Amino acid sequence: MSTRYYTIAPPPPLAPYVRAFWVFEHDVEPGTSYVYRAMADGCAELVFHYKGMFHNPGEEEQTGPLYNFSLLHAQSRHFKRFVTQESFGIFGAYLYPFAIPQLFGHASPNVTNHMINLDQFLGVPGKLLEEQIMMAGDNLQRARILGQFLLEQLNKQKPKEQVIQTAVKQVVHARSLKTVEQLSAQFNLSQRQFERKFTEYAGFTPKVYSRIIRFQSALSQYGSDYKSLTDIAYECGYYDQSHFIHEFKEFSGYHPGQYFKGRPEGIEYREV
DSSP: OOEEEEEEOOOGGGTTTEEEEEEEEEOOOTTOOEEEEEOOBSSEEEEEEEEOOOBOTTOTTOOSOSSOSEEEEOOBSSOEEEEESSOEEEEEEEEOTTHHHHHHOOOHHHHTTOEEEHHHHHOHHHHHHHHHHHHOSSHHHHHHHHHHHHHHHHHHHOOOOOHHHHHHHHHHHOSSOOOHHHHHHHTTOOHHHHHHHHHHHHSSOHHHHHHHHHHHHHHTTTTOTTSOHHHHHHHTTOSSHHHHHHHHHHHHSSOHHHHHHSOOTTOHHHHO
16 A cells, blocks of 8 residues: 655745645555544644545444545544545645634634534635635645635734744643743743633643643654653653553553554554
8 A cells, every 4th residue: 555645844924823734645455444543632734635535433423424525623632533445635734723713713712622624614715725725736736725825814814923822832842841830930921821821822721732742742752663661651751651551542542552562543644
């Protein structure tokens, strides 16, 4: 089976809001199924299925594709499984959670843990964007189309840089997590003010968000065969292995041993 996964840098004015555009293509052999497992994540994604569709086997009332060709997959603390029996191609944009209020005018907590069809999220402009992405000749053209759309949103919304955006980014990219007390002091806010503003822009309280980011840090260790589970737990800031196991299972549905030492579902994009 052939797998292709790569990223495309967004236009520089979008870099404060868009971490990357990405492409994931996979050839599924006839008569077989491919399972993708979406893990808990502190960032959001705009997702466009330009080839193939997925179903959620946990929602038995669904008789057709679970979603339209395009959707917002907001920041989430839950994992979901999706299945397809056909080769697929997906184009997406990986967004900081504060891009949702800053670029689209929707409060982050209102969409947290949800997957929303793009025409429902953005109305007619979302439907037109979907059509343009679907008709594009290749993924570089899709990147140009989506980049132009997001630049128009940026110019229309004219968001002002907020200190809390810096705090969210710091948590996302930090090698070691700070406490709420440390973060609020760093940004000259009371703990109550900091927690309220952080939740408004990230969709989660700082404590929950930090847990999700720590889990994502652990996920990124996939392929480090020379590391033990204890090594991974320690490096990612878990205070003991049982804590690591409990939290990893909550956010992924896997025991970490199954994920790191076995063959987890939908892992191909991390192996490219």
